[in-house]
């Protein structure tokens with residue numbers, strides 16, 4: 060058991076004000092392997108004070124200074140990539156191949172993109188006699204989840220540093236260790252004391268207190284819609300800005316003119332990526348009714364080809380366990396609910412995959428003949444469970460796609476790009492991917508409806524961290 064009991068406040072590793080610990084479990088073994096401290100209000104107060112003090116000078120630093128800082132951080136992550144991948148793999152279960160190929164690089168990419176955008180970003184604009192200035196908002200509070208832990212931290216920290224803000228981070232208590240490595244990297248990169256502070260803790264203790272803290276000027280939260288709504292409520296009395304990146308139930312419309320094999324196999328593999336624990340996972344696959352049988356055969360073969368494994372032993376492409384026991388139980392209950400409500404279980408189902416008697420491993424699962432009123436079509440499962448929903452007409456497909464409280468992502472498959480574009484425009488979601496297009500770190504990421512408020516990534520992500528000031532009479536002539 061390894062202890063990581065300190066917090067990073069004002070450029071130093073410090074003890075918590077009151078000792079209270081939590082064990083961090085490896086989801087592949089169900090064994091605790093590390094201990095962290097759970098912070099108190101007093102720890103948050105110290106971190107906020109440090110961030111407030113640092114804001115005065117950090118907000119005045121030059122663009123070039125901050126761009127270089129971001130590049131040093133990216134280089135530091137590169138250098139520590141294998142430590143970081145190991146921490147992520149141990150704490151949230153991503154096999155090493157995935158931690159190395161995707162979890163660590165996704166985070167690093169945001170620092171590099173932020174540095175590039177920063178050098179071109181227009182913080183000032185003259186409009187006649189008036190100058191419009193964009194200024195850093197102040198002290199930011201960040202709360203992040205366990206599923207893509209480095210990515211979610213970088214989406215917030217990189218633009219905050221770029222815009223000259225200071226911050227307090229509370230990473231997920233389920234996956235806190237990679238965040239502590241990031242604090243070490245920031246320290247070594249020369250991030251000034253107080254600019255970045257880390258306090259570990261749980262949601263109701265540290266997260267809720269940060270949200271209501273009068274010394275925090277904005278909260279940026281990634282996690283469940285339930286907790287995001289609580290952050291908004293706690294933040295309301297102090298009228299702070301709140302940015303939310305929440306859940307999803309993203310539709311994947313396979314148009315009849317798509318290459319069915321490619322579209323369905325690609326959709327299944329995308330769903331199983333990171334064990335289905337991605338907020339933008341294409342979890343509802345919409346297939347024209349007379350193509351459903353063929354789609355089922357392709358989906359079954361694809362899902363059954365997915366290997367399951369853990370840590371460094373997992374072969375490339377293998378799916379790791381679900382990240383924690385609560386989530387495993389939730390996924391099991393929802394699979395059972397799908398069966399009980401009459402969906403056709405194509406493959407997978409409840410229980411662990413063959414050969415596993417320990418760890419939060421789950422069978423890659425596909426349901427067909429799902430209707431959009433079933434629980435498995437409405438609730439975010441956040442596990443390796445794909446729902447295939449048959450549709451009759453394109454209009455019907457678009458109606459089903461939009462019949463959800465969420466609006467994070469949408470996917471369209473078609474051999475006719477114009478047709479795909481038309482359908483893309485009709486889906487009410489923040490990100491639409493045509494024919495399996497991958498992510499773009501410079502494009503805005505975020506949700507419509509209950510998937511969130513605001514946008515991360517790229518130049519749109521900067522705006523969350525900026526106040527807008529109009530200086531009237533700036534140019535009297």
Ligand SMILES: NC(=O)c1ccc[n+]([C@@H]2O[C@H](COP(=O)([O-])OP(=O)(O)OC[C@H]3O[C@@H](n4cnc5c(N)ncnc54)[C@H](O)[C@@H]3O)[C@@H](O)[C@H]2O)c1
Pocket residue numbers: 202203204205206207211229230231232260261262263265266267270281282283284285286287289290303304305306307337338439441467506510511
């Ligand atoms: N839209 C996105 O960008 C995005 C990205 C990743 C994950 N998610 C969502 O995150 C969820 C899974 O992550 P999770 O289980 O860690 O979510 P969660 O909401 O339980 O926890 C997320 C974070 O919120 C904290 N938290 C919990 N209750 C809180 C409260 N009352 N006040 C303040 N903070 C609180 C937790 O400690 C954790 O750090 C899924 O719903 C997923 O869709 C969204």
